[in-house]
Structures are given as structure tokens and as C-alpha cells.
Amino acid sequence: MELFGFGVEEDDLAKKQEKVKLKRMREAEKKKELKAYQPTMREIWYTGYETHTGKIKQGIFQTKMSDSDKRKLDMVHDAIMHGDLGMGVDDTKKFTKAHALRLYVVLMKQRKIATIKKMIATKPHNYIMVNNLLSLGSMLSNLEKEPIIALDTETTGVNVFKDVVVGISITLPIADKHYYIPFGHVTEVIQLDAQRLLDTLKPYLESDSIKKVLHNAKFDIHMLYNAHGIDLGGFAFDTMIGMILLNENEPSFALKNLATKYGKYFGFEDKSATFEELFGDDMKKNGDGFASIPLDIGHIYACKDTHLTWAFYQFIQEQFDRIPELREYYDTIERDITLVSVEMERNGFEIDFEYAEEYKKDLAGDIAKLEEELRYHFGEININSNVQLATKLYDEIGLSDPSKKKSVDAKTLEKLAKQHEGCKVLLEYRNLNKLLSTYIEPLPQKAVNGRLHGEFNQGGTVTGRYSSRNPNLQNLPKKARKIIKASKGKVIVGIDFSQIEPRVLAHMSRDSKFMTPYLTARDLYSEIASNVFNKPLEECGDGSIYRKYAKVILLGVMYGMSPNALAEMLKISLVDATKFIDDFFNTYEDVTKFVKETSEHADEHGHVKTMFNRKRRFTGHRQVAVAYHHMCKQIEQKYGEVPTDIWGSKLPRNVKMKFWDVAKPYGRVKRMSVNAVIQGTAAEIMKKAMIKLWKYCLKMGYKMLATVHDECLIEVPDTITIEEIEELEKIMMEAVTLDVPIKVDTEMSLRWGNGVSKKEWFEMKGAA
DNA sequence: TCCGCGGGCCAC
DNA sequence: AAACGTGGCCCGCGGA
Numbered sequence: 174m175e176l177f178g179f180g181v182e183e184d185d186l187a188k189k190q191e192k193v194k195l196k197r198m199r200e201a202e203k204k205k206e207l208k209a210y211q212p213t214m215r216e217i218w219y220t221g222y223e224t225h226t227g228k229i230k231q232g233i234f235q236t237k238m239s240d241s242d243k244r245k246l247d248m249v250h251d252a253i254m255h256g257d258l259g260m261g262v263d264d265t266k267k268f269t270k271a272h273a274l275r276l277y278v279v280l281m282k283q284r285k286i287a288t289i290k291k292m293i294a295t296k297p298h299n300y301i302m303v304n305n306l307l308s309l310g311s312m313l314s315n316l317e318k319e320p321i322i323a324l325d326t327e328t329t330g331v332n333v334f335k336d337v338v339v340g341i342s343i344t345l346p347i348a349d350k351h352y353y354i355p356f357g358h359v360t361e362v363i364q365l366d367a368q369r370l371l372d373t374l375k376p377y378l379e380s381d382s383i384k385k386v387l388h389n390a391k392f393d394i395h396m397l398y399n400a401h402g403i404d405l406g407g408f409a410f411d412t413m414i415g416m417i418l419l420n421e422n423e424p425s426f427a428l429k430n431l432a433t434k435y436g437k438y439f440g441f442e443d444k445s446a447t448f449e450e451l452f453g454d455d456m457k458k459n460g461d462g463f464a465s466i467p468l469d470i471g472h473i474y475a476c477k478d479t480h481l482t483w484a485f486y487q488f489i490q491e492q493f494d495r496i497p498e499l500r501e502y503y504d505t506i507e508r509d510i511t512l513v514s515v516e517m518e519r520n521g522f523e524i525d526f527e528y529a530e531e532y533k534k535d536l537a538g539d540i541a542k543l544e545e546e547l548r549y550h551f552g553e554i555n556i557n558s559n560v561q562l563a564t565k566l567y568d569e570i571g572l573s574d575p576s577k578k579k580s581v582d583a584k585t586l587e588k589l590a591k592q593h594e595g596c597k598v599l600l601e602y603r604n605l606n607k608l609l610s611t612y613i614e615p616l617p618q619k620a621v622n623g624r625l626h627g628e629f630n631q632g633g634t635v636t637g638r639y640s641s642r643n644p645n646l647q648n649l650p651k652k653a654r655k656i657i658k659a660s661k662g663k664v665i666v667g668i669d670f671s672q673i674e675p676r677v678l679a680h681m682s683r684d685s686k687f688m689t690p691y692l693t694a695r696d697l698y699s700e701i702a703s704n705v706f707n708k709p710l711e712e713c714g715d716g717s718i719y720r721k722y723a724k725v726i727l728l729g730v731m732y733g734m735s736p737n738a739l740a741e742m743l744k745i746s747l748v749d750a751t752k753f754i755d756d757f758f759n760t761y762e763d764v765t766k767f768v769k770e771t772s773e774h775a776d777e778h779g780h781v782k783t784m785f786n787r788k789r790r791f792t793g794h795r796q797v798a799v800a801y802h803h804m805c806k807q808i809e810q811k812y813g814e815v816p817t818d819i820w821g822s823k824l825p826r827n828v829k830m831k832f833w834d835v836a837k838p839y840g841r842v843k844r845m846s847v848n849a850v851i852q853g854t855a856a857e858i859m860k861k862a863m864i865k866l867w868k869y870c871l872k873m874g875y876k877m878l879a880t881v882h883d884e885c886l887i888e889v890p891d892t893i894t895i896e897e898i899e900e901l902e903k904i905m906m907e908a909v910t911l912d913v914p915i916k917v918d919t920e921m922s923l924r925w926g927n928g929v930s931k932k933e934w935f936e937m938k939g940a941a
Numbered sequence: 942t943c944c945g946c947g948g949g950c951c952a953c
Numbered sequence: 954a955a956a957c958g959t960g961g962c963c964c965g966c967g968g969a
Contacts, residue, residue, distance in 0.1 A: 633959095849958085852953095
């Protein structure tokens with residue numbers, strides 16, 4: 174590797190430098206050329222389509238670090254030239270690469286220390302550390318005059334059930350002061366006694382009359398409660414959720430990232446080193462998080478957190494003044510739902526460890542047998558490696574590839590099963606292995622005190638739905654749900670909105686034909702099934718395969734499924750699939766109109782809105798729409814009409830390709846926009862229902878456990894009466910009033926996944 | 942050894 | 954060059 178002169182015997186440093194300079198200039202030129210396509214050597218923000226998945230992505234694009242050593246050496250070289258490393262130019266002769274890299278570490282350390290010293294020297298006058306009774310008293314007397322404050326906790330880590338709070342930041346807007354109150358730091362610096370301090374702060378933190386603004390409030394509420402028994406009161410606003418409402422496409426909602434991007438809009442220009450730059454490594458190494466950070470610098474960062482949170486709060490309020498319906502949306506839906514999320518995460522699910530262990534053993538045994546069979550069929554390959562598998566199937570065994578892409582997914586393997594009997598075994602293996610490795614094996618390990626606590630994120634999706642993770646409790650297969658049981662003396666009640674998305678579509682489109690089955694208490698899916706498959710209605714009832722298909726069809730067609738995909742899914746001909754889609758849109762004229770108007774709204778405004786005014790924005794779509802419509806017009810003029818099936822049309826090949834370039838992204842946004850309105854509205858209805866359920870459950874002593882998009886899970890005493898269940902159902906159904914009735918279905922279970930209907934449950938109870 | 946990515950697959 | 958949406962987790966792989 175070129176070391177910029179280090180270790181060079183001929184010692185013509187100047188000449189060498191000249192060469193390097195030239196080289197750098199050439200590189201810079203090259204870089205300039207490439208910039209438009211692939212930015213190198215630094216981070217940039219980007220927005221674009223991910224070519225493979227077709228998703229719109231925003232993020233930080235980071236180039237590979239292959240040149241990082243070069244840069245490091247470069248810096249060391251400069252430092253030596255400037256005398257920063259206390260060495261003369263002559264010393265550089267002895268250097269090796271390793272030596273220079275070690276020096277780089279020293280250099281960075283020196284720079285860190287210099288930065289920290291400077292930050293401490295230039296600390297804002299209103300950043301105050303509270304670590305004695307005098308400063309505490311002063312802070313409290315100011316606090317009593319504040320109707321609303323910003324609050325943040327510093328902790329030993331991010332596990333809300335295991336970590337603890339080591340300090341609390343508070344911003345007092347009227348006093349214009351930002352405080353950090355440390356009580357759990359590993360330091361020589363004197364701190365207030367933790368217990369006595371928390372006893373003193375508790376009434377203020379729990380007070381409903383002192384309103385609190387936090388960034389990612391869910392985390393702090395958990396931490397204060399779990400580790401210190403403080404039940405936060407007066408929760409007023411979560412700036413993270415606020416920012417999500419203002420731009421759901423933001424790549425990161427971490428306070429520091431938001432500050433870097435938006436700080437300049439409210440006078441918070443912060444060019445100082447980030448906390449991670451200075452302490453990221455230390456925190457990782459020591460394992461006690463913020464507690465290990467020296468307080469003289471740590472408290473500055475802690476103060477800045479609430480300072481920033483408050484600045485964002487004001488910024489968001491200004492935006493909400495412009496868009497008052499968003500404030501209304503936050504106030505009526507998102508604020509309280511934060512507390513519901515906390516409640517669900519805190520409750521968690523009880524795991525049946527014995528059952529899980531038994532199930533694990535069974536599965537492992539079955540899987541081992543299948544693995545042996547697979548070795549017989551496919552030899553000594555890693556059966557989990559799709560690369561090795563594809564080579565085996567298509568190159569060595571020589572199966573003909575129905576996917577044309579050497580795909581080895583379930584759909585393809587099913588087709589291949591006719592050619593090779595090992596494929597069926599493989600499908601069975603995949604099935605069991607997925608169940609074991611993703612669910613049965615890891616879930617019990619994630620339990621804390623016997624209960625499994627997943628995260629529920631109210632802002633986890635761009636449409637307004639919840640997401641769930643660590644673990645994801647919204648995608649457990651029925652078989653995996655069986656390791657979850659009701660607590661002793663309890664029963665899990667699952668209430669789900671029946672066909673909520675079609676009902677939302679019926680309401681929003683006001684399509685009378687679509688609404689009629691709901692208004693006359695008939696079943697839309699069954700009617701569709703009867704029409705499509707040309708079967709009598711009796712054969713298309715609940716539980717029939719035709720009805721199940723109809724459900725898939727309706728949801729698919731609603732969101733723009735292609736005839737090809739539909740034909741594939743239903744194993745019907747392309748002609749039939751095309752005919753069904755046409756029939757659907759001809760039958761439901763106002764649904765068609767609704768889809769069209771939604772799409773046109775997106776074209777014109779670059780966003781769509783749900784029923785309760787949450788926006789989904791499509792960055793750059795307006796330009797795409799203009800280009801698309803322009804091209805449609807041109808094609809219409811030249812060729813008579815715009816074909817629905819581009820590739821099957823008679824357009825010249827180059828026109829097809831050019832049209833597809835805009836039609837593809839345009840179509841994608843069109844589908845996303847229609848979906849966002851319906852899915853988003855359904856999600857809002859669920860959130861409204863959950864808030865009402867939550868309040869009722871608190872009163873009744875029930876435990877809310879989870880939401881799975883259109884379903885709510887609640888743990889109640891097993892002595893619950895049918896009237897009490899019906900009260901819960903009523904609360905769900907009355908969450909909103911639509912032009913079609915809202916229906917719910919209830920399932921009761923001692924083991925999730927083994928549910929019975931409400932009727933069966935009470936029959937069982939009656940018999941016992 | 943760690944990280945990002947893609948393929949595959951689970952849910953609604 | 955071939956069109957349902959919203960998510961998260963596991964695995965192998967290649968690069969540092």
C-alpha cells in the first residue's frame with residue numbers, strides 16, 4: 174500500500190508529495206465525475222427507489238471504507254507536518270503502516286480531549302448540573318412556576334426491563350434553564366443521594382399539572398417506572414411522534430439526527446462533535462452506558478437533550494399551527510396511544526416454558542430426520558444456503574427452472590416437486606425450521622420474569638399502523654402462538670374488527686353496491702366468491718375455500734394486483750383473472766372512482782390523507798406523475814389509446830421501454846397511495862378503539878396485551894361474564910361511526926392459538 | 942469478528 | 954422487460 178512517503182528509502186519526500194498531490198487531484202476529478210451516480214468517501218442523504226425491491230428508500234448512503242486506511246494515514250501525515258504529534262519530519266522515515274495506524278489512534282484521542290476541553294470551556298451559561306442541595310432547591314423553586322417542561326432520562330442502556338436511570342434532564346422554558354441531575358454516575362464527582370433525590374422529584378414527575386414533553390416518551394416512562402417506581406404524570410407531547418407526523422419518511426428519528434437536519438430551522442446550529450463520536454466506544458466498552466461518562470462533559474450533553482427536545486416541541490407546534498388538523502390528530506389519537514403502548518409492553522405475554530421446551534424437542538427431532546432425508550436427496554450441501562441449493566437443483570441435477578431466475582422459494586419448489594421428490598421434503602423442512610428457529614427457540618429466551626415483552630411502536634409504519642419488534646408479536650404463526658398462555662385464573666380475549674379495510678373502503682367510496690351487503694347484514698366475501706367461482710351462495714359460506722379465496726382477491730384487487738399475479742395465486746387462467754378484475758371495477762363504480770380520485774390527489778399534491786388527516790407523502794411523485802401523464806397524452810395522440818397491458822400491446826419496443834420507465838414508479842405510488850388511505854384509516858380506527866379500551870381496562874383491572882392490526886388482545890379474569898365481554902365489543906364497535914356498521918369477532922383462549930368463540934367458551938363454562 | 946444486504950417467509 | 958400493501962426476523966454471504 175502507498176504510504177504517502179512513509180518508509181521510503183530514497184527519501185525524496187517533496188517529490189513524493191508532489192506525486193501524491195497529483196494523484197489526489199486526479200482522484201478528485203474522477204470523484205467529481207462519479208458524484209452523480211455514486212458518492213464516495215463520505216455520507217450523503219439520499220432518496221430513491223431501491224431497484225430490487227422497488228421500495229422508496231431514504232437513508233444515509235455510506236460508501237465502503239476501502240480508502241479509510243489511506244485517509245487515516247493521510248491525517249497522521251498532516252499531523253506530523255503540523256507538529257501536532259510532536260514529531261519531526263525526519264522521524265517519519267521509520268514508519269510502517271501499522272505504526273502510522275497506531276499513531277492515528279493517539280491523534281484521535283488528542284483531538285477528542287481537545288474537543289471536550291473546548292466544549293467544557295464554552296458551556297452555555299444556562300446548562301446547570303444539579304448535584305447539591307443548593308442547586309436542587311433553586312431548580313425546584315423554578316420548577317414550581319412552570320406549566321410545561323421538557324424531560325429526559327440518561328440510563329445504563331436501552332433495555333427497559335434491565336437497565337436503570339443514572340440521571341434526569343429537565344428544561345424549564347420560563348426560567349430558560351436546562352438542568353442535569355445525576356445520581357447514578359460512576360464518578361468521583363459528588364452526586365445527590367439517589368433515593369432521597371427520587372423521593373423529592375417523584376411528586377413533580379407524577380404531577381398531572383406539570384406537563385411534560387419528551388422525545389421517545391415510551392422509553393423514559395418505562396425506565397422511570399420499572400427501575401424507580403415513578404409513574405410519570407402530565408405526559409403532554411412526544412416530539413419523536415410529532416416529527417413522524419410531519420415527515421413519516423425521515424430515515425432516522427433519533428434526536429441527534431433530527432437536530433443535525435432540522436436544527437437550522439429553529440436556530441439550533443450545533444456543529445460540535447456528536448456524543449457518539451466522543452464516547453461511543455467508551456460506552457460500548459464499559460457496558461454501563463451513560464453512567465461511565467465523565468460528568469463535566471456528560472451533563473452538557475444531557476442538558477442539550479432536553480434543550481433540543483424543547484426546541485423541537487416549539488418547532489412542531491409552529492408546524493401544527495399551519496396544519497391544525499395534524500394537532501387534532503395527535504391530540505385525539507397519538508398522544509394517548511403512547512400510554513397504551515407502554516401498558517402493553519409492560520404487561521407482556523406469559524410463556525408456557527414446559528410446553529415450549531417439549532415443542533422444541535419435537536421439532537428438533539423432526540427436523541433432524543428431514544435433514545437426513547435431504548442429505549440423501551441433495552448430498553452434503555448447506556441446505557439453508559440458497560446459492561448452494563440453486564447450484565445443486567439447476568446446475569448439477571439439471572431441473573428446468575420454472576422461475577427463470579434460479580429462485581428457490583416455496584412457490585418455485587412446489588412446481589419443482591413434480592421433477593424431484595426432494596423438493597417436497599425441503600418444503601416441509603423449511604416450514605418446521607422456520608417455526609423452530611424464528612419462534613419456538615428464541616421466544617422463551619427473550620422472556621423477562623416469565624413474561625415476553627415485545628415492543629409496540631405507534632409510529633413504526635408509514636401508514637399509521639403499529640409495528641412490533643424484539644420480538645415481533647404481530648407475526649407469530651398460529652403454531653407459535655401456542656407457547657403463549659393466559660396467566661393463572663385469566664383468559665385471553667381477542668377481539669378483531671371484521672373486514673375493517675373493505676368496510677373503510679365502502680365508507681370512504683360511498684359505493685352503494687359495495688355497502689349493500691354490510692347494510693343488509695350479508696357477507697361481502699361470500700357474495701364475491703359466489704360470483705367469481707360461479708357457485709351457489711351456500712357453498713361460499715364461512716370457512717369455505719371459495720370465501721377464503723375471495724378475501725385474497727378482494728384485498729389484492731383493492732390495492733392494484735395485476736391479472737398475472739391473481740391468475741398465479743388462484744391457479745386460474747390469465748383471461749379469467751383479467752375478466753374478474755374488470756368485472757370488479759365495473760361492478761363497483763364508485764370504488765373505481767375512489768381509487769382514481771385518491772391517485773389523482775397524490776399526483777397533484779404529492780401526498781394522500783387518511784380519514785383522520787394523517788398524511789402519507791410521496792417525495793418526488795409529482796414530477797413522476799407529470800412525466801407519466803405527458804407520456805400518456807403523447808401515446809394517445811400517436812397510437813390512439815394508452816394500453817392497460819403495456820408489454821402485450823402493439824406499441825413499438827422502444828416506446829414500451831420508455832413508457833415503462835415512468836409507468837412503473839407511477840403505478841407503484843398509485844397502489845401505495847390507495848393502500849395508505851385505507852390501511853391508515855383502519856389503523857386510526859383501531860387506535861381510537863384502543864384508547865377507549867385502555868381506559869376501560871384500567872378501571873376493570875384488565876390487562877391489554879397486544880394489537881395485531883385489526884385485533885386487540887386483553888387478559889381478563891376467567892370468571893368474566895358474557896355481558897362484560899359484550900361491553901368490550903361495544904367499546905370497539907363504537908370507536909367511530911361509519912356509514913356501514915362495524916362488526917367485531919371475539920375469540921377466547923387459555924392458550925393463544927387455541928381460541929374458541931365467545932359462544933363456545935360460555936357453553937364450556939356453563940357445562941363445567 | 943462484526944456489519945450490511947438480499948432471499949425467503951411469518952403476520953394482517 | 955413483465956404490476957397488491959404494511960411490517961420484522963433468520964440465514965448465508967461477502968467485505969472490512
